[in-house]
Amino acid sequence: MNKNTLTINAFSMQDVTIGPKYHITNTSMEIPDHPLFDIDDRLKSIEIKIVDPKDCHFKINTIMDVIPISTKVLGNIGYGMSNTLTGVSVILTGADETGVQLHEFGSSDGYLDEKIKFDTDGTPSSDDKIILIDVTLKSDFEFNRKTCEMVFNSADQFLQPIREELKVMNGRNAAESFEYEDIKHPGKPKVAIVKEVAGQGAMYDNMVFAKEPGGIEKGISIIDMDNMPILLSANEYRDGAIHALV
Amino acid sequence: MGIGPSTKETTMHHFHDPLVRVVASDPDVDFQGVILVGTPQDNYLKNLVGRRTAFWLEAMRTNGAIISADGWGNSDVDFINTMTEIGDKGISIVGLKFIGKQAGFVVESEHTKFVLDINKSKSGTETEIVGDNNLNEKDAHKALGLLKLKMRKDGQVTK
Numbered sequence: 001m002n003k004n005t006l007t008i009n010a011f012s013m014q015d016v017t018i019g020p021k022y023h024i025t026n027t028s029m030e031i032p033d034h035p036l037f038d039i040d041d042r043l044k045s046i047e048i049k050i051v052d053p054k055d056c057h058f059k060i061n062t063i064m065d066v067i068p069i070s071t072k073v074l075g076n077i078g079y080g081m082s083n084t085l086t087g088v089s090v091i092l093t094g095a096d097e098t099g100v101q102l103h104e105f106g107s108s109d110g111y112l113d114e115k116i117k118f119d120t121d122g123t124p125s126s127d128d129k130i131i132l133i134d135v136t137l138k139s140d141f142e143f144n145r146k147t148c149e150m151v152f153n154s155a156d157q158f159l160q161p162i163r164e165e166l167k168v169m170n171g172r173n174a175a176e177s178f179e180y181e182d183i184k185h186p187g188k189p190k191v192a193i194v195k196e197v198a199g200q201g202a203m204y205d206n207m208v209f210a211k212e213p214g215g216i217e218k219g220i221s222i223i224d225m226d227n228m229p230i231l232l233s234a235n236e237y238r239d240g241a242i243h244a245l246v
Numbered sequence: 247m248g249i250g251p252s253t254k255e256t257t258m259h260h261f262h263d264p265l266v267r268v269v270a271s272d273p274d275v276d277f278q279g280v281i282l283v284g285t286p287q288d289n290y291l292k293n294l295v296g297r298r299t300a301f302w303l304e305a306m307r308t309n310g311a312i313i314s315a316d317g318w319g320n321s322d323v324d325f326i327n328t329m330t331e332i333g334d335k336g337i338s339i340v341g342l343k344f345i346g347k348q349a350g351f352v353v354e355s356e357h358t359k360f361v362l363d364i365n366k367s368k369s370g371t372e373t374e375i376v377g378d379n380n381l382n383e384k385d386a387h388k389a390l391g392l393l394k395l396k397m398r399k400d401g402q403v404t405k
Contacts, residue, residue, distance in 0.1 A: 063376045066256040089258060105248035106374050115251070116376040122259025123377035184276060189309040189403050191275040191393065193265055194299055194332070196315040196325055198249050199284025208282065214257045227284025227291065229299040234270035237280050242260040246249045246316070 003079045004182045006235040008070075009174035011166070013087040016050050016129040024165040026173045029088065031131065035158050040150050044097050044136040046158065051091075051130040056112040061095035061134060063108045063116060064151065064203070066123055070213035070240055071163035073171070078236030082213055083166045086175070088131060089124040091116075092155045096137040102148065104203035104246065133158060145223070148202045149216075152245055156216035163212055180235050198246050199227040205245040208232075213240025221245075249317040252367065252378035253344045259380060265314055265342070268386035274394070278306055283328065285321045292324050300331035309402040310338035310393045314364075314381055318349035329357040338397045342389050344379050346370030360396065362388055 011026055019030035033048045067090040074080040093109075094102035101107040108115045118126040133155045141147055171177065198204040199222040208230065210219035232241050255263075270277045283299050286292055303311055311332055315325050325343060332339045333356075341361035345351075347370030351358050364381045367373045397403050 063251065066258040066376070068258050068261045070261070103251075106250035106252075106372055108251035108374050108376050110374075115374070117378045120259075120377040120380055121262040121264050121382065122256040122380050124258075185273055186276065188274055188276040189394075189397050190278055190307055191269060191390075192278040192303055192306065192308045192311045193269055193280045194303075194311050194313040194328065195265075195280055195282050196285055196313060196317075196321065196328065197255075197282060198317060198321075200287050204248060206282075206284070214261055222282070222284040225284070227286040227295050229281045229283040229295060229302055231302065232280045232282055234266050234277060234279065237260065237263055237266045240257070240261050242257065242282070244255055244257045244260060246254040246256075 001075055001080055006079050006180045006239055007081045008178045009081065009083045009171040010086045010176045010178070011083065011169060012175035013085055013129065016088050016131065018050060022161040022165060024162065026169065029162065031162065035154070037157060039154060042137055042141050042147060042150065043154065044138050046154060047134045049132045051132045053118050053124055053126045053128060053130060058112060059110065060112045060115065061093040061109050062101040062103045064092045064094050064102055065244060066091055068214050068240065069159060069162055071167045072212060073167055077209070077213060077239045077241050078233055081171065082239055083169055083171065085166065088129050090131045090133060090159065091124070092133045092135070094135040094151050096139050096141055098139045102151065102203060143202055145202045145205065148245060153216045180238060182233060182235055197222060199223045203246060207243040207245055208241055210243055214243055216243055219243055248319060250372035250374065251376050252373045253316050253318070253380065255316040255380065264383040265312065265381060265386045268383060269312065269390055272390060278308060285317065285324045293327060296324060296328035296331045299328050300335050303332055303337050304335045308337050310397040312340055312342065312389045312393055314342040318344050319352060322352045326351065326353050326355050326357060330355055333357055338393060338400045338402055340389055340393045340396055342381055342385055348372060360392065362392065
């Protein structure tokens with residue numbers, strides 16, 4: 001396998017619906033409205049809704065993250081092949097049962113259409129369907145890194161069965177396919193990017209090198225690396241080497 | 247101060263990162279990669295991670311770098327310190343971060359004038375709207391343009 005090349009097959013979801021189990025075709029997906037695993041003792045509930053960005057004037061808890069759905073088919077993050085879903089993205093929101101919001105600095109709870117700017121690099125497209133995962137903690141929770149990681153991890157666990165089905169889908173049936181090569185330009189000035197990211201505590205953290213693109217499982221917190229600089233290739237970056245925990 | 251809803255980079259933002267997209271695909275530069283560095287609480291560590299970043303770039307024989315951050319306030323110390331460490335190695339450095347009317351630098355240096363403001367809101371504030379003040383492709387092009395000029399001025403490129 002050429003470790004300089006990353007192929008991303010994009011499957012465009014036209015229909016996203018709630019059903020009894022996970023089922024994905026080349027253009028549609030069905031997901032349950034609750035996790036099919038036992039949720040953590042610190043949680044009261046995890047509720048799933050399908051939302052249309054064009055019709056979303058309703059109240060939500062603070063937006064903890066916006067997450068793409070992608071999975072490794074061949075190779076590791078940064079090379080080989082990934083299957084990715086377009087037309088659908090995930091918003092994770094969270095609070096405790098009394099309404100205490102899960103955030104570090106400033107909350108985005110309120111009406112969804114007023115609290116997010118769609119069509120940016122970090123937010124869903126207004127043509128997407130949104131899978132809204134709303135996590136409610138029991139009121140006696142401790143606001144710390146462990147609790148927040150558990151919330152992110154629960155969302156990740158909910159998404160994993162989608163990735164498992166996506167993994168075995170044939171790239172030839174993808175709506176689009178992109179090939180990214182690490183191209184050198186000898187003789188040109190050498191340029192690097194330095195990204196300074198959060199690394200101090202609960203909801204102020206980032207995770208790298210998870211098994212799945214934009215995933216949590218096996219990820220390493222930048223705090224646990226004492227915030228030391230690490231080098232990522234452009235392809236690792238665009239293959240989801242980082243999961244934000246801000 | 248920290249990272250608010252309007253400047254925070256979501257997992258989706260990293261996945262579609264406009265800065266990586268723009269710089270990595272420019273045929274006029276030899277793109278080396280992204281150094282990801284955290285923002286520790288402890289002052290000793292703040293200085294250390296900045297220094298380590300500069301050592302990496304020096305060993306990579308980097309001519310120029312763009313530093314970006316999605317937080318402001320306390321993390322400005324890390325931001326300016328890292329810029330200074332990189333600049334001291336003779337590497338051209340420009341920055342991108344949220345400033346607006348709310349987040350002027352808590353520390354100043356010779357490098358602050360090479361930091362571009364990514365604010366998008368009319369009010370120039372943390373609007374608590376997710377995605378509102380994020381770095382976008384236009385910011386990335388501006389920073390890369392500024393870096394090219396700075397590299398020329400600093401004698402990193404011959405013509």
